Amino acid sequence: MNLKSILIGAVSAIAVAGAAQAGTITVVSWGGAYTKSQVEAYHKPWMVATGNQIISEDYNGGLAEVKAQVEAGNVIWDLVDVELSDVVLGCDEGLLETIDASILPPAPDGTPAVDDFIDGAIHECAVATIVWSTIFAYDTTKISGVSTIQDFFDLTKFPGKRGMKKQPKANLEMALAADGVPADQIYAVLSTPEGLDRAFAKLDTIKDSVVWWEAGAQPPQLLADGEVVMTTAYNGRIFNAFAAEDKPFAIVWDAQITDFDLWVIPKGAPNKELALEFIVFSTDTQRLADQASWISYGPARKSSGPLIGSYATKPDLLMAPHMPTDPENFKTAIANDFEFWADNADELNERFNAWLAN
């Protein structure tokens, strides 16, 4: 898939080199089912509509490559799909181009884009496409009756290993939620030293039963292998496992932690104008709704919600109930506080790693 698109991109880049109209941009994303959803919903229609070409590349997140390219003055990526915390960091460090939100198209009913996007989805340096969330999931053939975040931390009621991402982000929030802190006060409590101790103390109760994962592809695998009975995961990965691979997994939405994925343009990108055109194209109401038929990440525009249909290859599988933004799922959701993490990531990562190592 990837090689093919590179080849197509390369061949057509040569073919159209003479033509002034068409160009080529390099779009970088996370790979797997997620990149596929973008290729189907954004890339292909854009290439057909404009005659431009897209070289699709995969990466593993983080800003290291962007930073290296910008600092070396040799930027080869035009558009990158990043997490919110990296947007804040990259924008602050001057690694990203600013994006004028007024170029984004309004909703079909005329609502301006700035009002149509969910709060926080438009940033000085980025435009969000999806809302994703960190949830926890379990194998329905192994256990049943799991419904709250407390169950995840209850080793007596549900013995067995747990999977968690090896980072403080999301874990500390879930620990406090399980300890009875309401969703809207999580970050207020976390900002106090006592709150932090409380979160770590809660994590302590399951520390010895945790298998730590790093890449998004790991948790479904850990569940499938029976290595863990429950695991935190990105909701789209678990959805993909049960929708496309018929795995008997179920998602618990209690205390899900929502976050954005956003388009950013590295500072000095070679085809900035074209990349901006692509952003405008891919973040309109219809495209965002289209992407939601390929993977269960919620569109960043309110107006896309009603247009969400069923799973692309299974017409009877409606997507709406599997979206993080579905009202039923959203009740106890915690919105990732990027400012809290921008401020405290360094310290908490150190503390978390020290906690892990001792």
Next chain:
Amino acid sequence: MTDATSKGPLTTADGTPLKRKLEQAMFASRLRAFGLVAPLLAFILAVFVVPITVFMVRGFHNPTYETYMPKSTELLLEWDGVSEPTEEMAAAMVADLIQARADKTIGRAATRVNQEYSGTRSMFTRTARKAAKMEAPFMAALVKAHKNWGKPEVWQAIKVAATSWTPAYFLAALDLKYKGDGSVVWQVEERQIHITLFLRTMEISLIVTLSCFALGFPVAWLLANLKVRTANLLMILVLLPFWTSILVRTTAWIAMLQGQGVVNDLMAFSGLNQVILQFMLLFRDYGDLKLASLCSNDVNGVLATGEATLQTLSAQAADAQTTCAAEMVRIYSASGLEAAVAQAGALKAEALRWGYGDERFSMIYNKTGTLVAMTHILLPFMILPLYSVMKTIPPAYLRAAKSLGATNWTAFWRVYFPQTVPGIGAGSMLVFILAIGYYITPALVGGQDGQMISNFIDFHMRKSLNWSLAAALGGVLLIIVMFLYWLYDRVVGIDNMKFG
């Protein structure tokens, strides 16, 4: 003739001294030789020496703050770091904030300060938004914008950030903290991590090297002494994994060692796990092999019905009791029901910590997994140098030793083994130095106690973007490796190393 030999220096036919002529000829050939190695030299300089040096410099030089906040930097560097921050400093800070906000560089300065004092990133960016409207007195205005401006330790942290040539990163790499007043203190205990990791990296590398030696030595001996056909076959078995991707081999170990993996399945099928379990219960040593209780029935019974189960257990013959049962009965008879139930609870908690309900061993996602996978991956680096050295040892030496009356052991230990030392040195050096910088395998199978320092260098390179700390950590690692190299040279002698 007599002239030339006895009086003046030797000359060639054209009259130049022979020594000079020879030098000229040598120079030409040296130049040619240099011309031949020049591309390699340039390559090494360009892709190895220069980037490493440049990156190392980052470890103690970070001019971010100075570049974007020049006015306050000047005053901060003059400030002693102890007295009350002055109004003048506050005024310079406000001027810098306004300028940096206009240049959109405020975030870079804020990121730098945030590395020294958590929470100052938002303090900077928020204050910068209000800075343009601020009026004297500026200190009061800053404190009004964000209360942390009133804290002396915040100003000290900014002073540290403003010092471009700084030991702060190398100190941080050793769990120390450099403070604005020039003092050095230990990092708060809950954030001390690097020394633990350096020690663990050494420990893992050492164990891996020893395991590779123990496993590799006999294999290399076989390779060197078997008939050529069989030896070649064996060599292919050594080399095939060597040519396989590290990622593939690591993932294969996950499939082998995980809870529901091949090794655990085989042990459960053959009953070997029960044997090991009994053995461990015998010694009450659960160690790294945490496993669920064999005696879970007894423990659950006591927790559920208390007295009744304890009565039943007490009635059992001593040798029929499980270890847990024996212990609970002992406590029951000594200290009564409550203590026995408490003990059952403790055993249960322990059983839950072990993880698996059906006596499976945790061999992956921990240090055990890291050790096993790394040993396997690095084994060829031990076998190949050993083999090439053993191949050069004439078998006649051993025969001679034996014919002179040595036992097998003496012949091996006094005659054969000393000749393999150069190979052992080379192999151990290779394995140890490769192991010290390993990060893919520990990242995949290391879990929480199998992480190494390189995982943290990777973390600071890719995630936190704190490249200066990454450089400092790498620098410390480099120093350690060079020290060990020096030590090796002193003890064994580097000339004594042979790769083949």
